[in-house]
Amino acid sequence: MNKSQPLLGFGQYAVLVPLLITACAANTDPIRQQGKQLAFDRDKGNCLACHAIEDGESPGNIGPQLSDLSARFKTPQQLKQQIRDASVFNPETSMPPYGRNKILTDEELDHVVDYLWSLE
Numbered sequence: 001m002n003k004s005q006p007l008l009g010f011g012q013y014a015v016l017v018p019l020l021i022t023a024c025a026a027n028t029d030p031i032r033q034q035g036k037q038l039a040f041d042r043d044k045g046n047c048l049a050c051h052a053i054e055d056g057e058s059p060g061n062i063g064p065q066l067s068d069l070s071a072r073f074k075t076p077q078q079l080k081q082q083i084r085d086a087s088v089f090n091p092e093t094s095m096p097p098y099g100r101n102k103i104l105t106d107e108e109l110d111h112v113v114d115y116l117w118s119l120e
């Protein structure tokens with residue numbers, strides 16, 4: 001085999017790149033998957049205790065369903081603020097302040113926000 005030949009030719013990229021884009025659009029992005037896991041995990045986010053979320057089993061109904069959040073919040077940063085400390089928006093809220101109470105780290109909050117922002 002000719003050693004100077006590149007590992008992948010243009011033809012292979014032409015196939016791989018659209019595949020990658022399709023995979024991300026189908027919500028298999030690893031960061032998003034991590035965010036979903038954190039949100040669903042009973043020992044972590046446990047968001048399903050109060051919120052219905054797509055794919056989530058036996059959700060509670062104390063809070064509103066989490067979907068189409070880009071219509072509710074202007075930016076992902078604002079959504080992050082809601083999860084970090086919901087009392088900023090509603091002092092009487094029953095939602096735990098995930099950031100302030102260090103239930104989720106800043107990085108974990110970013111993953112959850114990335115996941116939620118992708119829900120329609």
Ligand code: HEC
Nearest residue numbers: 045046047049050062063064072082083086090093094095
């Ligand atoms: C103990 C119940 C409870 C838990 C657990 C909880 N929430 Fe909430 N959440 C609420 C309530 C109640 C509201 C309604 C607004 C308010 O009262 O502050 C709310 C509001 C929200 C909103 C705003 C929705 C909207 O349309 O206005 C988002 C986003 C949200 N929660 C995300 C989360 C995420 C993400 C988690 C898990 C990491 C979570 N919540 C866990 C009770 C909860």
